[in-house]
Amino acid sequence: MIIKGQATVVKHTGSHYLLSRLPEWDMFPAVLRGKIRLKGSTATNPVAVGDVVNFEAEVPEGVAEQELAAYVTSENTAVITSVEPRRNYIIRKSTNLSRQSHIIAANLDRAFIIATIDYPEIKLPFLDRLLVTCEVYNVPVTIVLNKVDLYRESHKEMLEAFHEIYEGAGYTVLEVSALTGDGVEELREACRGHVSLFSGVSGVGKSSLIKALDPSLEPKVGEISDVHLQGKHTTTFYEMYSLTSGGFIVDTPGLRGFGLVDLKKEEIALYFPEMLKVAQDCRFTPCTHTHEPGCAVKEAVEAGEISYDRYSSYLGMLDEEGKYR
Ligand code: GDP
Ligand code: ZN
Secondary structure (H helix, E strand, O other): OEEEEEEEEEEEEOOEEEEEOOOOOOOEEEEEOOOOOOOOOOEOOOOOOOOEEEEEEEOOOOOOHHHHHHHOOOOOOEEEEEEOOOOOEEEEEOOOOOOOEEEEEEOOOEEEEEEOOOOOOOOHHHHHHHHHHHHHOOOOEEEEEOOHHHHOOOOHHHHHHHHHHHHHOOOEEEEOOOOOOOOHHHHHHHHOOOEEEEEOOOOOOHHHHHHHHOOOOOOOOOEEEOOOOOOOOEEEOOEEEEOOOOOEEEEOOOOOOOOOOOOOHHHHHHHOHHHHHHHOOOOOOOOOOOOOOOOHHHHHHHOOOOOHHHHHHHHHHHHHOOOOO
């Protein structure tokens, strides 16, 4: 007997997938039927973690739909027949030069960018790049400052300035400590009922934080070299975890977490929410917000309404765009 249904991809390794009928956590293995290609996609992986797929599974006569996972094994896998359209997704480029991209995860309710003011020191231009990437792909972002036990007192002013910059730009900034548990309940609450991406440079305490959220989890992200892609680099396989307190998280590895997308110069400012808000008042359209007279963005920066750090990240991105084309 064949059962047809819909499920979410929770793990992807090579040609094997694990599916689960979220919000149930009833994982069962699946493979792709033939070649599934998404229209216009240049991605190296047609199906990614978070994708909602249609599947078929062969089970003994009389097995109820809810019991399916018990009968679908690695010898008798389900077959993915098609992929539902994505609400959003996050990609990274295979290399800077390559046109190919790798989809990290799809259908995300939120991305949590884990950072630290110090230990390791935060690099604002890098953070701004991650934020732009999330804006481009329509994934709401929350910034999580971890290790506040280490610097809440010693870097008081930097911490305040950080809140001002990023809350001023429209982002929520949470302060947490995986070590003391400070703020962890708030983060747990923010994850409940959603699929969230966790990203951050290595060393910021992302793994510690995931364990603090749910001690039963052992986050591991395997870097496996992929011989099918040109050049010397690795392909990472991503995995979704189920939080005991509710919600699902997708862990992504450090720096190579996600790369910037191809943006035209005049598009970049659209993804700085605080610039987008005032840009309609610029005298010229399009305006690069650099040398043009009557530029509302520059005026807002001069008036202190837009953070100079954010503007400076923007200029850096303008400079770099085009380098890799
Ligand atoms: P990851 O590379 O981002 O996964 O970082 P880890 O979770 O491996 O943590 C890196 C280091 O920071 C480890 O030595 C942790 O013990 C430490 N660490 C993580 N979170 C905190 C925290 O909230 N406070 C303090 N003081 N140390 C932390
Ligand atoms: Zn302007």
